[in-house]
Amino acid sequence: MKTVTLSTLQAAKRAGEPFSCLTAYDASFAHAAEEAGIEVLLVGDSLGMVLQGHASTLPVTLDDICYHTRCVARGKRASLLMVDLPFMSNSSSERLLQDAGALMRAGAELVKVEGEAWMAHGIRELTRRGVPVCAHLGLTPQSVYQLGGYKVQGREAEQASRILEDARTLVEAGASVILLECVPASLGRAVSEALEVPVIGIGAGPDTDGQILVMHDVLGVTHGRTPRFVKNFMVEADDIPDAFRRYHSDVKARRFPAEGHCF
Numbered sequence: 001m002k003t004v005t006l007s008t009l010q011a012a013k014r015a016g017e018p019f020s021c022l023t024a025y026d027a028s029f030a031h032a033a034e035e036a037g038i039e040v041l042l043v044g045d046s047l048g049m050v051l052q053g054h055a056s057t058l059p060v061t062l063d064d065i066c067y068h069t070r071c072v073a074r075g076k077r078a079s080l081l082m083v084d085l086p087f088m089s090n091s092s093s094e095r096l097l098q099d100a101g102a103l104m105r106a107g108a109e110l111v112k113v114e115g116e117a118w119m120a121h122g123i124r125e126l127t128r129r130g131v132p133v134c135a136h137l138g139l140t141p142q143s144v145y146q147l148g149g150y151k152v153q154g155r156e157a158e159q160a161s162r163i164l165e166d167a168r169t170l171v172e173a174g175a176s177v178i179l180l181e182c183v184p185a186s187l188g189r190a191v192s193e194a195l196e197v198p199v200i201g202i203g204a205g206p207d208t209d210g211q212i213l214v215m216h217d218v219l220g221v222t223h224g225r226t227p228r229f230v231k232n233f234m235v236e237a238d239d240i241p242d243a244f245r246r247y248h249s250d251v252k253a254r255r256f257p258a259e260g261h262c263f
């Protein structure tokens with residue numbers, strides 16, 4: 001695979017070719033995902049749940065994320081490395097810049113931040129300093145206690161148009177990528193069509209520019225209730241690299257997500 005950059009993702013969007021993204025937390029799985037052709041790797045704060053066993057992403061620290069970012073960075077070569085800013089990194093501009101700086105030094109090539117239109121200021125500050133940003137909208141797991149659970153967002157027309165407006169505002173502020181989690185497929189499509197920048201979806205329907213899943217869900221090793229939008233690719237696979245290849249080719253061919261995975 002040729003080195004994936006933001007320009008690669010923009011070109012894919014313009015060409016109408018979907019790209020695949022997957023979480024990764026260590027060198028070996030990062031290497032396997034990249035070998036499968038997966039364009040973007042995310043060191044997600046989901047590591048708090050799937051690696052550390054917490055009930056939410058809130059306990060994850062900057063040091064935890066930096067550690068896993070260094071591990072993934074050693075295992076990958078060409079995939080684009082996106083990394084989550086942990087809970088409360090956005091508590092002040094100063095902290096946001098410090099924390100993003102630490103992630104970039106650890107190997108991040110794109111940082112992801114949760115937050116609505118009010119994040120515009122922070123995103124402007126980051127992009128001004130050369131830190132590209134992905135803005136995560138819709139279901140934002142760091143707000144799970146405020147949202148009252150992991151629930152679909154943007155079902156009502158008013159909430160849906162607010163999510164679209166927030167996405168526009170954050171792109172205007174400099175966001176290079178938007179990630180939409182758990183929204184109706186119609187909204188995933190509307191946001192992707194409205195914006196020039198690539199939109200990555202998880203539980204956001206088949207029409208976003210890219211798709212992302214948590215690696216443990218792809219491999220069927222998540223315990224507890226699995227959300228509707230996930231698919232266990234191990235069921236038909238010979239081994240883990242084959243599951244990653246199947247996920248990648250299903251995204252490329254728009255076989256995943258299927259209707260049953262959407263809201």
Ligand code: KIV
Pocket residue numbers: 023042043044045046047084179181202212213214
């Ligand atoms: O932390 C994570 O894995 C994420 C993805 C679910 C998008 O933010």
Ligand code: NA
Pocket residue numbers: 044045046057084141
């Ligand atoms: Na996350």
